[in-house]
Structure formats: C-alpha cells, structure tokens
Amino acid sequence: MGEVAMAESQQFVLDDMQHITCNRNGTECLHYEQSNQECVLAEESTNSVEAAEVLEKGLMQYGCSHYRRRCRIRAPCCNEIFGCRHCHNETKNNINVDQKHRHDIPRNQVRQVICSLCGTEQEVQQVCINCGVCMGKYFCETCKLFDDDTSKKQYHCKGCGICRIGGRENFFHCYKCGCCYSILLKNSHPCVEGAMHHDCPVCFEDGDLQYLFDSRNDVTVLPCGHTIHKNCLKEMRDHLQYACPLCSKSVCDMSKVWEKFDVEIAATPMPEPYQNKMVWILCNDCGKTSEVQFHVVAQKCLNCKSYNTRQTRG
Numbered sequence: 386m387g388e389v390a391m392a393e394s395q396q397f398v399l400d401d402m403q404h405i406t407c408n409r410n411g412t413e414c415l416h417y418e419q420s421n422q423e424c425v426l427a428e429e430s431t432n433s434v435e436a437a438e439v440l441e442k443g444l445m446q447y448g449c450s451h452y453r454r455r456c457r458i459r460a461p462c463c464n465e466i467f468g469c470r471h472c473h474n475e476t477k478n479n480i481n482v483d484q485k486h487r488h489d490i491p492r493n494q495v496r497q498v499i500c501s502l503c504g505t506e507q508e509v510q511q512v513c514i515n516c517g518v519c520m521g522k523y524f525c526e527t528c529k530l531f532d533d534d535t536s537k538k539q540y541h542c543k544g545c546g547i548c549r550i551g552g553r554e555n556f557f558h559c560y561k562c563g564c565c566y567s568i569l570l571k572n573s574h575p576c577v578e579g580a581m582h583h584d585c586p587v588c589f590e591d592g593d594l595q596y597l598f599d600s601r602n603d604v605t606v607l608p609c610g611h612t613i614h615k616n617c618l619k620e621m622r623d624h625l626q627y628a629c630p631l632c633s634k635s636v637c638d639m640s641k642v643w644e645k646f647d648v649e650i651a652a653t654p655m656p657e658p659y660q661n662k663m664v665w666i667l668c669n670d671c672g673k674t675s676e677v678q679f680h681v682v683a684q685k686c687l688n689c690k691s692y693n694t695r696q697t698r699g
C-alpha cells in the first residue's frame with residue numbers, strides 16, 4: 386500500500402510538472418506568434434512609408450510653364466516629345482512654322498508618356514512602371530492629364546468632356562449652353578445655345594484653343610447670356626464701352642448713367658426746328674420699338690427707360 390501511494394504521488398508530481406511545462410511552452414508559443422505578428426506589421430508599415438516616399442519623389446519639381454508634372458508626352462501626330470499638349474500646340478502653331486505644317490494635338494489621342502525621373506517611355510498611366518513614381522497627383526485617363534498642383538481643384542466634367550478647375554462643388558454644367566458655369570448662376574443665367582463655342586468677340590483668341598470653351602483665360606457670362614474673356618470685359622469698361630459686342634445689350638446696371646442722361650437732356654433744349662421732331666427707335670436692352678421725341682444726345686426707350694437705343698425711322 387505504501388509503495389502504491391508513493392507511485393501515485395510521484396505520478397501526480399510528474400503530471401503537474403508536465404502541465405507546467407506545457408503552460409510555459411504555450412506561453413512561449415503565444416509570445417513567439419505575437420512577436421512575429423509585430424514584426425510583420427512593422428515591416429508592412431516600413432514598406433508603406435517607403436512606397437509613399439517613392440510615389441511622392443520629385444513632387445512639384447518637374448513640369449513645364451503650363452503644368453507641374455513628372456512626365457512628358459509623345460505627340461502621336463508628329464512623334465515628338467513635349468512637356469504637355471499646350472507646349473506642342475504653341476510650338477507647332479508658331480508664326481515661324483509653315484502654315485501647312487501647323488497643327489494641334491487632341492488631348493485624348495495621347496498614348497505614350499515619358500517619366501521625367503527615370504526616362505522610361507510607357508503607355509499612359511498614373512504611376513511609372515519602372516521607378517514607381519506618381520507622375521501626377523491629379524490624373525485623368527480620359528483627357529490624359531497629369532498635374533501635381535492639386536490646389537487648382539481639378540475635376541473632369543462629363544458634360545464638357547474635358548477637365549476643368551475650381552472644384553466640382555462650385556460649378557454646374559448647363560446642357561443647353563453646353564458648358565460649365567458658376568453655381569451662383571444656376572437659376573439666374575439666360576441660356577444661349579453653344580454660349581462658349583465661339584471666339585471671344587473682343588480679342589478673337591484662337592491658336593490651339595477650341596474657342597472660349599477651351600480657353601485657359603478666365604471667361605465671364607454677360608447678363609444677356611453671351612460669354613467673353615474677363616480681361617477683355619475689363620478693357621471694354623476702361624474704354625467706356627458698356628454694350629455686348631454681339632447683341633448690344635448693356636453689360637451692367639446702367640440706371641445711374643441714364644439718370645445723368647435725363648439731367649443732360651433737360652439742360653440741353655433742341656433748336657426750334659427739331660423740338661417737335663418724332664423718330665422711331667429700337668431698344669437694345671428690351672427689344673421694344675417706340676416713337677419718341679428726337680434729341681441729339683440720345684433717345685429714351687418708353688418701355689424700360691434705357692438710353693441704349695438706336696434710331697430706325699424718322
């Protein structure tokens with residue numbers, strides 16, 4: 386009996402020791418697995434940082450006068466390399482180029498780009514297949530547009546079919562006018578079909594541009610719905626021209642000016658032979674015709690009280 390009890394006691398001690406050893410081994414295994422996981426996470430984090438650094442390499446350090454970007458394009462029309470399509474169009478439409486050889490490059494026909502960092506030529510894509518650098522923080526596959534300067538708030542307008550700047554939230558596309566306008570004009574602008582699909586009526590800007598629709602200069606919408614370069618409108622005002630070059634309607638509120646006309650006409654009586662002379666006029670602002678008394682200064686519209694009129698008869 387004593388020997389049996391001693392054997393059972395020894396067996397219990399052995400089992401306890403094995404149990405302790407197993408627990409210790411389990412703890413060690415757990416610590417080992419946690420350590421491995423931490424190493425993997427640390428490695429992934431390091432790789433992510435390194436990948437981000439590669440993508441950002443050369444940011445805002447490359448480009449041309451039109452864009453900050455880390456690639457150049459190969460023009461499919463002449464097989465030459467340029468900083469961007471505007472660089473191509475300016476070069477190929479220069480006054481020194483034979484008129485027969487002048488041409489533009491449609492933005493969506495670009496197929497090959499050259500990385501500015503490693504010089505690898507490749508199909509159009511945002512990240513270089515060789516060095517892994519991001520060739521443009523903003524990238525539009527449709528327009529083949531690369532740009533690192535995202536402060537412009539670029540966005541692609543499906544209605545226009547091109548990329549625009551200023552932030553999508555600040556503009557809307559008018560399908561009748563066929564272009565994007567400031568959101569402030571959404572419910573107040575008069576629609577003019579193809580409003581921007583023509584040259585600026587003041588400077589007739591052309592070259593590589595598709596009328597005002599594709600102009601790189603600021604464009605403004607007049608109260609009549611016609612469009613014009615903002616700088617050209619300023620020049621008009623500097624030269625005291627306040628009528629739309631296309632339809633002759635007033636480009637701003639002229640009520641204060643018309644009040645001065647009233648005072649001047651009242652202070653300038655016509656000679657006796659003209660005091661009862663009547664003429665027919667057409668108002669450029671409201672489009673109404675009326676018969677009014679002739680005056681050498683101006684004739685006032687009876688409908689809208691505007692002096693922006695023209696004599697039609699009499």
